[in-house]
Amino acid sequence: MRIEGLVLTISFSYLALLFIIAAWGDRRAEQRRSLVNSPTIYALSIAVYCTAWTFYGSVGRAATTGLSYLLIYLGPTLAMLCGWMLIRKMIRIARAQRITSIADFISARYGKSGALGALVAAIAIVAIMPYIALQLKAITVSYGILTEYPRQTPPALSLTGFWNDKAFWVALVLAVFIILFGTRHLDASERHEGMVTAIAFESLVKLFAFVAVGVFATFVLYQGPADLFATAAQLLPEAAHHFGLEQIPGGALGWFGTLILAMLAFITLPRQFQVLVVENVNEEHLKRACWLFPFYLLLINLFVIPIALAGMLGGSTTGEPDNYVLTLPLSAGLNGLPMLVFIGGLSAATSMMIVETIALSTMVSNQLVMPLLLRWRALQLDQRRDLSGWLLGIRRVAIVFILILGYLYHALIGEAYSLVTIGLVSFAAAAQFAPALLLGLYWRGASRTGAACGMIAGILVWAWTLLIPGFALSGWLDTGFIEQGPFGIETLRPYALFGLEGWDIYTHALFWTMLVNIGLLVGISLFARPGHLEQTQAALFTNALKPEAEQAPIWQGQASRRELFGLLVRYLGQSSTTRLLGTERPDDETPATPQMIAAAEQGLTGALGSATARILINSVVRGEALDMSSILSILDTTSQTLEYNRRLEQKSTELARIGEELRSANERLRELDRLKDEFVAMVSHELRTPLTSIRAFAEILRDSDDLDREQQTHFLAIIVRESERLSRLIEEILDLARLESGRMTLHPEHCDLQELLSRALEAVTHLFQERGISHELKLTASPCPVIADPDRLQQVLINLLDNASKFADENEGQVLATVAPYKRGFRVTVEDNGSGIVEQEREKVFEKFHQIEQARSLEEKGGSHQRPRGTGLGLPISRGIVNQLGGRLWIDRSERLGGACLVLELPRAPEETTDVD
Template sequence: MTLSFNLLLAACLAYSALLFIVAFAAEKRARAGRLGILRSPLVYTLSLSIYCTAWTFYGAVGYAARSGLEFVTIYLGPTLVIVGWWAMLRKLVRIGRAQRITSIADLISSRYGKSTALGVLVTLLAVIGTTPYIALQLQSVTLSFSVFTDGGVGDETSTGLWVAAGLALFTILFGTRNLDVNEHHHGIVTAIAVEAVVKLVAILAVGAFVVWGVAGGPTAVFALIDASPIAQWQMQQGRWVTLLLLAATAFVCLPRMFQVMVVENTDETHLATAAWAFPLYLLAMSLFVVPIAVVGLAVLPAGSNPDLFVLNVPLAFDKEWLAMLVFLGGFSSATSMVIVAAIALSTMVSNNIVMPIWLNARRGDATLSGDVRNVVLRARRLSIAGVLALGYLYYRLSGGGGALAAIGLIAFLGVAQVMPALVGGLFWRGATRNGAAAGLIVGFVIWIYALFLPGIGTGTVMSAQFLADGPFDIGWLRPRALFGIDGLDPLVHATLWSLGLNASVFVVVSLLGFPGPLERLQGSEFVNVFRFSTAHKGRSPTTAEAEDLLMMAQRILGAREAQALFQATAARQGKDGYLPDVTSDFLERLEREMAGSVGAATAHAMLGQIAGSGAVSVADLMRVADESAQMMEHSIQLEAKSEELGRTARQLREANEKLTAISIQKDAFLSQISHELRTPMTSIRAFSEILREAGMDRETRDRYAGIIHDEALRLTRLLDDLLDLSVLENGQINLHETDVELTDVIDRACTAALSDGARLTIRRVVADERLMLHTDADRLTQVFINIIANAAKYCDAPSPELRITVSACGDGINVDFIDNGGGIPMAQHAVIFEKFSRLGQTRIAGAGLGLAICREIVARLGGQISYLPGQGGAAFRVNLPQARFGAHAVASVA
């Protein structure tokens, strides 16, 4: 080899320097806000090309040389996803932007209720799945070095170490330069885009050289292909489908792919461009794989490593500059993959493992003291170094052996375990955290046991005997023949079991369980991301102080960004120049911004510490429910109060109505008194004036004198009544109680009441009336007269009748007077016993004092008088107490 190692090293360094400059320039442009080309869909599409690592660059040709067209699946899988399932990718990108997702672990954690545990699980899976891959890149770089140096200058291990260290430096410099709220690394993405071009140009150059420079044109190449073993390749259907599935899954789930496709995405529409441009890129990358493989097989000595055909074919024809280009292409492939993978992993490790631990360790004061930004950045830097150290370690320990492609596929299946939880999380609201965790763990364990451990080389962890007979000679636990399924290709076998059981367990556990409140919120946000972009209010307004929040936000987002955010919010709230109100909207937004820096689970936890609600827990919901219950109770109490008020108001209204009625009665009575006094006086005056005139016969004179006399008596009666009532009301009455038979009292009353010839028929059951009473007979007679006279006056039946019935009632007797007239209207019941009360406007003899006097008298006699409604006519009941008559009742019945 004429190409000196030093020259190679210089080229390598120069190329690295170029990348540094590109990254630095891009970063500077982005910082200045002149994104321009940095945000073009072209850069986005090219950045996706980190899918093509050194494994694809070198390994595809080796793969083709060994297994024929099987390598095509590695290109076909992503093509199928980006073309066929574009909608899913778009949803993923939308969610990633809406929720400020920082990594695939963050996505799973966020979807399933911002679960820290799931974040840790996916992070571990990603680290374990990616470490061999990084080792692979280191191996490919050292291998390609060794091709040039013939294994002479410098040893492979130190080359690997240098490469790892250099990559760590670059990644730390550009990947953790700042804690960008959007987690966009313009410098790195641009550098990757450049590398994508370099590796495409390199592989196309070799391809062109092989076809036209070596084989002598396409026709010759086809002839060569026909003659080669590749033409004899038979498709193994199971393996073909499995590989297709793995490649498609890996395209979505690989941490680095997620990083460039979702996290670094600046514009959703870029995905549309990538949908056609990226498959074209893959086509270009794979176009010359078979020709190079065929020519390599034909030209190079038997036993050459087919993984290095791309490099060795130009060298065999002494095309050193072409080889140099290829070397740089391979170098590009390796470095871009390692850089992005390291960033993705370090984000996951810092956000999902380090930060939760740190927060836990400094519980309480974590959000208010210490520089969170520095902690995060330091955690990321250390993580990057750690990831690369792991990769290097793996590379050293595995001894750099094994076919490159085999390790690649093992890693694919590892990260593919995230797929059920991811797809389920995007489309199925019933998916639960427990389901996702259980599925992931099952898939992960089977992958480790059935593929990863056997795959890193027989004898390293699992002995040949272990593989053949299973642990403790348990046949159905043989790593490559689980549950007795034998004879399958190990990869197909492991894929079937791990992904199959993973998905099944995920679905079953999800169906059996029930998503928690926060899981449901997030679930609906994810599944319905297109329907409402920022609809939900996950956090109730809290006592969090805006100042505390600002302090914390400054240390996470940076002072400038945090202040800008707070000012913008305050301005939106109409409080320009002040701190914003801590609304749930604001907290939601702040949490999302912070999630962009430290991940969803951590941001939620940190805000939770300040805002006092770590999560929407059942306890929270219970509290809310309690509050509602209390409010309900209050409302019930209020209702009761208002009912009481209503009752009081009703009573007041009734009292007022009564007062008003009484007042009206009083006015009416004054008129009535006036009328009752003036009417007899009118007659007296008129006739006395007539009598004063002479010339009148004696008969007429006597008659007129008689009228004057009657009217004078009438006046006297009226005055007597008024005085009587006044005396009764003042309690100055003297009762003359004697023993008297009830029937005698009624007899006297009837006779007196009907003495003026009123036509009223009285119906009595005299046998019932033979009861002795000890009472004031005259007063009782007065009451009965009044009632009977009323019936005679008011009963409006054609042939008026009054029924008098006597009955015993408890410790008293009832004397009922029921006529057959129209009765007294309900409205009058309340007032008929009031003095001055009269029925209707029209005038009937009597001043309306009768019933009032009766009421007073009966009360004095120890009984009561009441109106009996519903008896057909007007009905009055006089109740007299037992003590007044009891002793004589038996004798009278006999």
């Protein structure tokens, strides 16, 4: 009894230490010097995954089924490797929507469905209760071994002697602990900092205890691993073959199935959701946790095989494989180490029970009890003024209820089940949340009906393939149906459903449950028509990591401030309501702002879960309380895409336009190139014609001496005329070149347009007479002062008159030249009575090459017996000069004579200098 007293003193002192640590953590949090704001504490708190099942069961599993124990830790390692993407997304969603449990998470994803939340909560309780019982059993068994060694018969469990069972008292202490540190705040989304600190501490204790046993077994009992393995190979030759793949139940397939099962369960176990998501302080902490937690798992598994081997070598002194961790140091006659191991096991068990109970009690109160109570009219809860006390009360009762249920389970059926079986059966049940959770995170189309049907079917198949046969094997039922199938139907044998034989029971169950679960979820979702809220929630969940998923609360619907305030006070109490809404109790009926309604819903969600909060908010908000924020965020994404499309379209039209421009420019360049070639040919031709005649007449003059004087003079005159023509041509070409390159220099001065026109007419008079063309000049009364280079302008006027004479009617040619003021300048028009120029051709006339072509074509038509009508460079040169003088030159139809009308417009010279010249 002395040792019993010592063990009790030490273990309850340890529990007392947990209270102190938790209280310290909470104190620090209140002082704003949070302890848990550290990635290392976060990673250690995740190690709540390692329960008593890890602590005692790993070695047991290693000794019986070889390496399969590793799968339980490799799965979470894989999950944490992609945790930065997956778990960060969950954390962000949970923070934005104030989600407090996995039931709430799934319910919120599928349109804040209360029924779905209740379903998840119910499944979680059924699945996890045995797991809690397992922890209590580990405490009872380890206590029994520690105090009674070397007697190793497990203590008889029965309800009648529960006050002798230390596990009962531990459960009681834990209930007090959880109520103290787990329900301090009404808002379950607020972190339980003290509790997390205590959990992290417990993680260190269990790691230290386990490594201590490992070091003891390897280096104290034996001289290092080499000695241990050599001894094992010598004494237990069959143990050497124990750690291959063929030892795994189900072989390679069983290995893979259990790996996936552990990976899914790690994410979906309620306590893991609690520490990973709800208790996370800062999502950056994930960065360290994603590798530190797997490292923790590696460390705690490092000595499993050595301990297992040493235990197997111990024979009868070490007894059951599940107890090796404790019996190994006991068999060596130590006192301190077994105590440490017991404390390590106790810490593994208590940490799991603490977190799991908090997670489950939140689910029970928010998803099951509160929605029921609110609907239960007889209670008339909706008329009570203050319900915040109720909420905390319900949660505390739930905690006690869960622990008592766990204890009952442990006391009544604990003896029948082995540790390992319970753990993996729980995993398989928790894994039923995985399709709804993971598909819901990445597939927008996953629907509420699909998720519900998938989970219900999955859990039914789970019950048939794992739970019920487990009960049967525990001796509760007749085991006949396992071998022969129910009512002799062989295809329904629980361990070989539809004849699928040769698999281990967990992989078999995982395959069938996932098949129906995922199959129904996907299949029904493809045909479901989700409601508005469900669609917006789906969009918010799937887009959670995208930056545009920020929520701006915009509510459609109205509520008065007084009503909203009243609602919050009833559920959250006066002080937190004032903090949430930022005002003292308002008595006016002014409408609440959208932000206030959104804050109110978030506050209620934290305390009651999203589904209940939605119902309560809808009870005071009139009109459609649709989550406009989410709709807007979806619209935002869509409109961004549309905007992108629009811009792309704009760009492509622009590109098409530029391409079109380039093509037309190219065509024009080709045309110009062709015209240039023609121009060069024409110019050469033009130059050659006078040159040929000059040369011909010069040769005649040189070779024939008998020419008479008159003939000589005639020939010389021709030579002179052709030379003049040649030089005029060259002059024109030069002018054109100067104009085009912008090197033509003009000498502008004041001059009178009328005078220039009369002089130009005089210059061409004899030409007109020669061609038999009558001409007329119309002048104005006043002078027409312009600023121009007189020589060049005269050249232009002469050119216009010359052109007119060329294109006038051949028989009775008429040319009319007028000058008149027009607006702010003067207009000179030169009209003829020729055939005129069609409108499309008018601008082309000013293209230097075009004119030549036209001239030639006219020539080819034989329309003129004369020499070519000029070089065709006159008009382009004229327009160039006029443009440089600031005027315009174009062609119109002659009103009076019916032919072409060339119009020249020049601005009037400035006033003060009009008298000059």
